[in-house]
Amino acid sequence: MLIKHGINSGFVARTCLYMLGSSGVLRRQQFLIRSLGVGGCSDRNTITNQKAMQGIRKFTSRPSLEADAESVLRAITPTLDPNRHKGQAGKIAVIGGCREYTGAPYFSAISALKIGADLSHVFCTKDAASVIKSYSPELIVHPILEESYSVRDGDRSFISEKVLAEVDKWMERFDCLVVGPGLGRDPFLLDCVSNIMKHARRSNVPIVIDGDGLFLVTNCIDLVSGYPLAVLTPNINEYKRLVQKVLSCEVNDEDAPEQVLSLAKRIGGVTILRKGRSDLISDGETAGGDDISCDTLDECELGSLPYQQLLSISVGVFLSWARQKIKNGDLSTSSRNPALLGCIAASALMRKAASLAFENKKRSTLTTDIIECLGRRISVQLVDAVDFQSIAFDLPTFRETSISLAYVMSTI
């Protein structure tokens, strides 16, 4: 299934009134509505689906387009339950952090916690570890990776095995690995990371690949080829290299969604989130242009702002949640691909958090400012719009969490 979606969001916004009923837009709505996880309560399910299907005929403006991805986000986000214990809402590991880069792995790991994961680990070099630890006591940082400059030739094999063993003893506890933030391109380190990825794949642990992880994967596509739990999150340059290497052609912006679909299919059904002005998402079977909030982004000219580097960890958390819900039978979706659902939710969240940060900080918006908006965006802002009176009938008590209130809002 292919859902074509315009890259130029301004154009889409201006023309969607006229495109209503045309196959592209209609198919996309249907896809998103079928992807909606409204598990748990079948009554609500029915109401939602009925209302959502009615909604197709009403989708005449941008706000309606926005609501779809937010609904996916709400549906896969677990409700906070006092009976759950620490770890049940996600254990994420970031593989990255070397002599030069310490910021990127920190930003990723702390964002995982701010989004709502329970535990966030970082596996990095010794040089990077003490610095990353000092950024925040919330993270668990393992100083176990090694770079060529600190390893003698004769010791390589021994150290490589030791690194793998150190990660491996934690592997089965992780719900997702995010490989690449601040990883660097040291050949010995990348060799070790290749081995870690092979082990993760054997253990069926999802892998989201970003930054220098994409440099590694582009040169050795077999690491992810045919693995449905792999997600690649390339930016414009990383995407260009991937297309050249895998499809042996140049980037085609006119048929961008089709090209993302072809690329994902050629790599054997991995999911690709192409970061850009519009985020494009495909798993080789389904493709969607997720240009949620692009109006807002256009307004504030976010463009190349640093929210893009937080997308991979966001995908990691939402993918883990979606996978858990699917395993438990709590999510009735037409798409059974947690990677695809994770990408939609991640894109929606990060763009909204970035917009919120930009409202306050304008041109001086830093990654830190966006991270600060993550929690607010999930739980406060969505709920602010709720008319509590109108939904009261649907709540057994007022003890429902903010997320579930927002969820209820989406069902009426």
Place this chain on the structure above:
Amino acid sequence: MLIKHGINSGFVARTCLYMLGSSGVLRRQQFLIRSLGVGGCSDRNTITNQKAMQGIRKFTSRPSLEADAESVLRAITPTLDPNRHKGQAGKIAVIGGCREYTGAPYFSAISALKIGADLSHVFCTKDAASVIKSYSPELIVHPILEESYSVRDGDRSFISEKVLAEVDKWMERFDCLVVGPGLGRDPFLLDCVSNIMKHARRSNVPIVIDGDGLFLVTNCIDLVSGYPLAVLTPNINEYKRLVQKVLSCEVNDEDAPEQVLSLAKRIGGVTILRKGRSDLISDGETAGGDDISCDTLDECELGSLPYQQLLSISVGVFLSWARQKIKNGDLSTSSRNPALLGCIAASALMRKAASLAFENKKRSTLTTDIIECLGRRISVQLVDAVDFQSIAFDLPTFRETSISLAYVMSTI
């Protein structure tokens, strides 16, 4: 004495109107009232006890239930006195912090200061020490523990003695040790910590055990067995392992308070604070279900939020204060067990701080956010309700701290 208390706080909240006068609730109120330390002024004592006993008949809603534990908290909290010198309000030591974990011991140590202790030490490995020091200049950090990887076999005995000597020279200054936050499970390190615990016990220093300290104690229960100044603060998984090891059975949630009581009794009268949706507390003679503020907690569905890891240090501080007051004859309570009183106060404080943090940060609430609320919760929120005019007559000057204002409020 056994005070049975419903685990399902929602149920308790909704039904307590009808349960008024029923044996469980009534006994619990009586227990808490008898535990109230309102020492210092016998007139106030009399007034308070009279009012409190009248209060039993008024306990018809949750706010009144809450007030009990808050009263314990206020009663054991020392008044701030300009004539006291640094150290008199508590000197606490955290034993924990290794190559992987630096956050947990930092969170504990800084919380001790935020709650109101005067001095907070950390004994950790060299790797961890510089990182923990970098989190805050408020802490005194001793880089003296060693892990197996840095100790040659032939040096073990020598190093073990050296570690013990380093801690021992500080031992008699401490009012409490908190063993376990970020301790790790390195066998050599745990051997050294066993020796430290034996010395603490010989010196009659209270020991609160958490995290990996519970892993150590579960495998060697003699370390705490029969020591009334030991407190274990297990979470759901740690509790399960303790029950299996000590009682040779599985966790029984239907008679949870009774099981906690049996466990505490079997370990020879240590105090157990079972962390969970409701915190359950017992010293083998008295058991209470402390679900204070659970209404608030239910509202925000705190669940697995990280406030649980701050309970052990909170117990350490309040236990020290209660012990000091009992020694000085300032606290006339039916329970003479400072560990029990410390657990009640700690649970009340941490749940309230966590609720306050959650109000602002929702799903993205981190441990850091809860710590920031500790001071506010003690000194601002309780006092906000005080009518300053009505209590002015009772204050020698306006130099009294907010805590003592709150305390005065509770006696008039």
